[in-house]
Amino acid sequence: VAQGRARRPTVIDVAKHVGVSVSTAGRALGGYGYVSERTRALIEAAADELGYSPNGIARSMRSGSTRSIGFVGSDIANPFFAEAMRGVCDVAREAGYAAILTNSDERLDAERVAVNVLLDKQVEGLIVSPASVTDTIHLARAAQQDVPVVLLDRHLPGLGVDSVVVDNEAAAYDAVTHLLDLGHRRIGLLAAINPSEQPQLVPVPGTRRLTVSGASRPSVDRVRGYLRALGERGATTARSVMRYYSSADPEEGYAQAAALLSLSARPTAVFAADNAATRSVFTVAKRMQLRVPDHVSIVGFDDLEWTSLVEPALTVVAQSPSTMGRAAAERLFARIRGEVIDVREIVVPTELVVRASTARRGRPSGR
Amino acid sequence: VAQGRARRPTVIDVAKHVGVSVSTAGRALGGYGYVSERTRALIEAAADELGYSPNGIARSMRSGSTRSIGFVGSDIANPFFAEAMRGVCDVAREAGYAAILTNSDERLDAERVAVNVLLDKQVEGLIVSPASVTDTIHLARAAQQDVPVVLLDRHLPGLGVDSVVVDNEAAAYDAVTHLLDLGHRRIGLLAAINPSEQPQLVPVPGTRRLTVSGASRPSVDRVRGYLRALGERGATTARSVMRYYSSADPEEGYAQAAALLSLSARPTAVFAADNAATRSVFTVAKRMQLRVPDHVSIVGFDDLEWTSLVEPALTVVAQSPSTMGRAAAERLFARIRGEVIDVREIVVPTELVVRASTARRGRPSGR
DNA sequence: TTGTAGGCGTTATCAG
DNA sequence: CTGATAACGCCTACAA
Numbered sequence: 001v002a003q004g005r006a007r008r009p010t011v012i013d014v015a016k017h018v019g020v021s022v023s024t025a026g027r028a029l030g031g032y033g034y035v036s037e038r039t040r041a042l043i044e045a046a047a048d049e050l051g052y053s054p055n056g057i058a059r060s061m062r063s064g065s066t067r068s069i070g071f072v073g074s075d076i077a078n079p080f081f082a083e084a085m086r087g088v089c090d091v092a093r094e095a096g097y098a099a100i101l102t103n104s105d106e107r108l109d110a111e112r113v114a115v116n117v118l119l120d121k122q123v124e125g126l127i128v129s130p131a132s133v134t135d136t137i138h139l140a141r142a143a144q145q146d147v148p149v150v151l152l153d154r155h156l157p158g159l160g161v162d163s164v165v166v167d168n169e170a171a172a173y174d175a176v177t178h179l180l181d182l183g184h185r186r187i188g189l190l191a192a193i194n195p196s197e198q199p200q201l202v203p204v205p206g207t208r209r210l211t212v213s214g215a216s217r218p219s220v221d222r223v224r225g226y227l228r229a230l231g232e233r234g235a236t237t238a239r240s241v242m243r244y245y246s247s248a249d250p251e252e253g254y255a256q257a258a259a260l261l262s263l264s265a266r267p268t269a270v271f272a273a274d275n276a277a278t279r280s281v282f283t284v285a286k287r288m289q290l291r292v293p294d295h296v297s298i299v300g301f302d303d304l305e306w307t308s309l310v311e312p313a314l315t316v317v318a319q320s321p322s323t324m325g326r327a328a329a330e331r332l333f334a335r336i337r338g339e340v341i342d343v344r345e346i347v348v349p350t351e352l353v354v355r356a357s358t359a360r361r362g363r364p365s366g367r
Numbered sequence: 368v369a370q371g372r373a374r375r376p377t378v379i380d381v382a383k384h385v386g387v388s389v390s391t392a393g394r395a396l397g398g399y400g401y402v403s404e405r406t407r408a409l410i411e412a413a414a415d416e417l418g419y420s421p422n423g424i425a426r427s428m429r430s431g432s433t434r435s436i437g438f439v440g441s442d443i444a445n446p447f448f449a450e451a452m453r454g455v456c457d458v459a460r461e462a463g464y465a466a467i468l469t470n471s472d473e474r475l476d477a478e479r480v481a482v483n484v485l486l487d488k489q490v491e492g493l494i495v496s497p498a499s500v501t502d503t504i505h506l507a508r509a510a511q512q513d514v515p516v517v518l519l520d521r522h523l524p525g526l527g528v529d530s531v532v533v534d535n536e537a538a539a540y541d542a543v544t545h546l547l548d549l550g551h552r553r554i555g556l557l558a559a560i561n562p563s564e565q566p567q568l569v570p571v572p573g574t575r576r577l578t579v580s581g582a583s584r585p586s587v588d589r590v591r592g593y594l595r596a597l598g599e600r601g602a603t604t605a606r607s608v609m610r611y612y613s614s615a616d617p618e619e620g621y622a623q624a625a626a627l628l629s630l631s632a633r634p635t636a637v638f639a640a641d642n643a644a645t646r647s648v649f650t651v652a653k654r655m656q657l658r659v660p661d662h663v664s665i666v667g668f669d670d671l672e673w674t675s676l677v678e679p680a681l682t683v684v685a686q687s688p689s690t691m692g693r694a695a696a697e698r699l700f701a702r703i704r705g706e707v708i709d710v711r712e713i714v715v716p717t718e719l720v721v722r723a724s725t726a727r728r729g730r731p732s733g734r
Numbered sequence: 735t736t737g738t739a740g741g742c743g744t745t746a747t748c749a750g
Numbered sequence: 751c752t753g754a755t756a757a758c759g760c761c762t763a764c765a766a
Binding site: 008051053054055056057058059060061066068075076077079082083085086089093098099100101102103116117118119120121122141144145146279282283304305306309310311322 | 488
């Protein structure tokens with residue numbers, strides 16, 4: 001069978017080899033239409049001998065269906081997206097679809113390129129965790145081409161597409177309320193918010209409370225929940241205990257955590273609004289020899305493996321990324337199947353997992 | 368532009384709309400051949416208006432190149448593969464390729480399906496972390512179709528394809544030697560080895576040492592390195608301190624770790640041969656109130672985030688999955704470009720990161 | 735049951 | 751510079 005570096009055999013080659021027409025060979029190999037047992041056997045033997053295997057591209061070309069979907073995540077090495085992807089892949093496989101994955105590094109230009117590449121590849125649906133909540137023309141292009149889109153972890157009200165999210169505001173609210181219930185009044189915050197979109201603190205009309213302006217995004221919503229919880233109980237909302245860092249610069253997270261925990265009026269508790277922030281706060285507290293929860297209570301975000309292995313095990317807001325991925329994919333396939341359903345924002349529940357890093361406010365350490 | 372649910376416009380539609388030939392429109396839109404500035408502008412305007420976008424499937428069909436590669440990992444939610452994938456995706460993007468990802472759950476049938484799907488989709492190359500070291504016909508099929516394959520984290524000598532691995536035996540040898548240097552003589556082992564492939568302990572000819580039979584796989588190679596280190600120093604190699612669990616059943620890891628640490632002659636140190644084993648040993652030691660490293664030293668495998676956050680921070684063998692992913696993808700693209708290169712086993716270095724979980728053997732706790 | 739013809743959307747070739 | 755035509759590999763009509 002040493003036949004040089006010949007090009008891949010096609011149905012035509014097989015047909016010739018047996019001495020039947022292309023359509024007969026096609027019928028036998030593709031498993032459609034009628035073929036007599038005898039010729040089928042002949043054709044299959046020839047196919048085996050030549051090493052024939054069908055060309056999915058040509059098949060897609062004819063049928064107009066590629067049986068593949070696209071996924072655009074910010075960073076597929078991030079445990080959140082890795083798990084979400086796992087959920088997406090599982091559902092895709094069950095549906096007989098392949099998943100093409102790309103990561104955008106949270107950069108709009110990369111995301112645009114990725115979406116265009118996927119659309120050119122004729123994916124039948126797209127799951128996107130968009131970097132921007134304002135610039136969405138590339139997603140509009142998908143909609144225009146009748147390629148359904150499901151948003152993951154972000155919701156864009158204007159776009160009219162499904163999304164799968166958690167209720168970030170409520171989750172943060174619950175987390176901070178847990179701290180308030182334990183008697184904490186001075187509660188710090190560390191959140192990943194890009195400098196360009198520094199949220200504006202604005203008063204809630206008719207009250208003395210504060211909230212945050214700006215479009216809904218996980219980090220901003222979590223800040224909003226934090227402020228709402230504090231506001232309702234009349235606890236301190238000093239700007240000095242609200243710290244932001246850019247997710248592009250991990251070092252800044254540590255720096256801000258250190259600044260927060262070094263305040264002369266140190267917060268007795270900290271709410272870390274994402275998993276990187278959680279790691280920063282925990283690490284810095286250790287490094288500063290602060291005892292958790294005696295000196296400072298910590299509530300983190302995301303139930304990553306390490307949060308239950310450290311000492312003390314951390315109280316965290318747990319999301320279920322794989323559930324979110326599955327839900328997104330299931331919604332997407334419902335659209336691909338053409339089911340007529342309302343556009344929905346699917347909210348996957350979160351859970352506050354109380355462990356050992358939060359405790360009743362101890363000896364006031366600030367004064 | 369309300370044109371119902373019309374099918375996507377093609378070059379033909381654009382050409383008609385402008386009143387030029389299909390080939391001219393094709394040249395303008397595809398960016399090949401000569402087109403006058405004037406007609407190009409006209410054509411582009413029309414394309415915009417109609418919402419034209421190229422059909423990558425048709426293009427692939429014509430050109431015979433899909434500009435995509437496939438990746439088959441055991442579990443893309445596993446941090447090792449997630450990071451490796453990240454490396455693969457980055458290199459692919461630099462090369463203008465898309466990556467189609469699938470996971471096999473370490474099951475041979477799923478892997479076979481995945482490889483076939485990818486091959487049918489005409490990927491131009493394949494990165495696979497094969498579940499089996501013996502059953503590889505599906506990989507042979509790839510080779511037969513002139514689709515280059517690079518193996519990740521596994522090496523199959525018979526197959527004649529490139530692979531990217533770490534030197535697992537050497538890494539384990541170094542880890543265990545580190546423990547021996549600290550005075551440990553009774554060193555336990557926990558490794559993920561499926562019951563079906565229980566490695567046979569066999570004597571090294573002409574010596575009193577033991578080694579392990581069986582094909583090269585990460586876990587087996589690590590056991591081999593463990594035995595070699597012990598053998599060279601004449602330390603104990605009791606079967607009772609060598610514990611295996613099936614990676615399919617995480618609970619078993621904890622059970623085996625508990626059994627190991629409950630021996631009346633408890634090992635003074637444990638080598639955990641993979642990241643799940645590391646977590647099991649660490650967790651069980653904590654649960655049993657054993658002090659690390661006073662009561663038992665631990666060397667783990669894989670430098671996952673948590674290993675440096677726990678108390679004590681763990682001494683581990685660090686691999687660099689993203690480097691491995693990048694290396695695999697780079698090798699793959701060299702093949703795709705048709706470079707004539709020898710088949711190689713690329714060995715990415717590992718590093719023993721010594722932290723606080725290993726110490727000189729303290730008060731003997733076994734007697 | 736089998737064969738013939740045509741087309742999916744793009745691009746390469748050739749002629750004008 | 752532009753246009754006509756064919757071809758990539760498969761599948762669906764339709765005819766025999």
